[in-house]
Amino acid sequence: MSQNSIVVNIPAADSESEYIWRTIQDIKFFEEKNYQVNLPEGSLIDDLKVKSKSGELTNEDYERLKVFVQDSVYDKTDYQKGYQKIENQLELINKMIDEINQSNFNWNFKTFKTYKVNLTMYGPGGSYNPDEGSLLILTNPLGGFRNYDNPANTIIHEITHIGIEDSIITKYKIPHALKERIVDTFVFLNFNTYLPDYRIQDMGDKRTDQYLKTKEDLKNLDNFVKLIAQEN
Numbered sequence: 001m002s003q004n005s006i007v008v009n010i011p012a013a014d015s016e017s018e019y020i021w022r023t024i025q026d027i028k029f030f031e032e033k034n035y036q037v038n039l040p041e042g043s044l045i046d047d048l049k050v051k052s053k054s055g056e057l058t059n060e061d062y063e064r065l066k067v068f069v070q071d072s073v074y075d076k077t078d079y080q081k082g083y084q085k086i087e088n089q090l091e092l093i094n095k096m097i098d099e100i101n102q103s104n105f106n107w108n109f110k111t112f113k114t115y116k117v118n119l120t121m122y123g124p125g126g127s128y129n130p131d132e133g134s135l136l137i138l139t140n141p142l143g144g145f146r147n148y149d150n151p152a153n154t155i156i157h158e159i160t161h162i163g164i165e166d167s168i169i170t171k172y173k174i175p176h177a178l179k180e181r182i183v184d185t186f187v188f189l190n191f192n193t194y195l196p197d198y199r200i201q202d203m204g205d206k207r208t209d210q211y212l213k214t215k216e217d218l219k220n221l222d223n224f225v226k227l228i229a230q231e232n
Helices: 013-025 027-032 043-053 059-073 076-087 090-101 152-170 176-191 215-231
Strands: 006-009 115-120 127-129 134-138
Touching (some): 006 076, 006 090, 013 059, 013 115, 076 115, 090 152, 090 176, 115 152, 127 152, 134 152, 152 176, 176 215
Parallel strands (some): 006 115, 115 134
Antiparallel strands (some): 127 134
């Protein structure tokens, strides 16, 4: 069994500064969408959020933020519990990736030899890069994670996003709510014995439910999604 499928990274202060900066740049969008966003506390952050909303952020602001994060916010040990919690689940995560690799799908699930799991304390939650095979996972100093106590739930969710992004989601121009439904159903049908706490989010678009009832149905996921896309 492959033991090198996942590399977990604790970020440096500069990369957290960059991510905090990108989050602040998009703060208007996040607030309009009611996203729960983690940011450091402090008057500088409050000031930058106000400037972001009025389009007045400068390079000087970014430099101020980097100094603030380096001097007053960042502590590498804050990530240690979350890091260890993921390390403790690597055997299970690798097992699930191996099962995906051995699946006989009639469509292409994109996999990477190595997935990079990057930890952060900030931003709106998990995200993924389907071109790099990298995941961004939100944790906290207590080793907690967004939505689940066991980070394997979120990591396999994001790996599934990466796997179906090109061959299913982009190909058929699937909207966000249905995309999440497909990913959740894929994870639930494949791995509910390994991940008993995994939940399918209700985002309102359940059009795939009639087609995806068993693990075997996932073999023809492409055909089912194509049918739904043609209905629009």
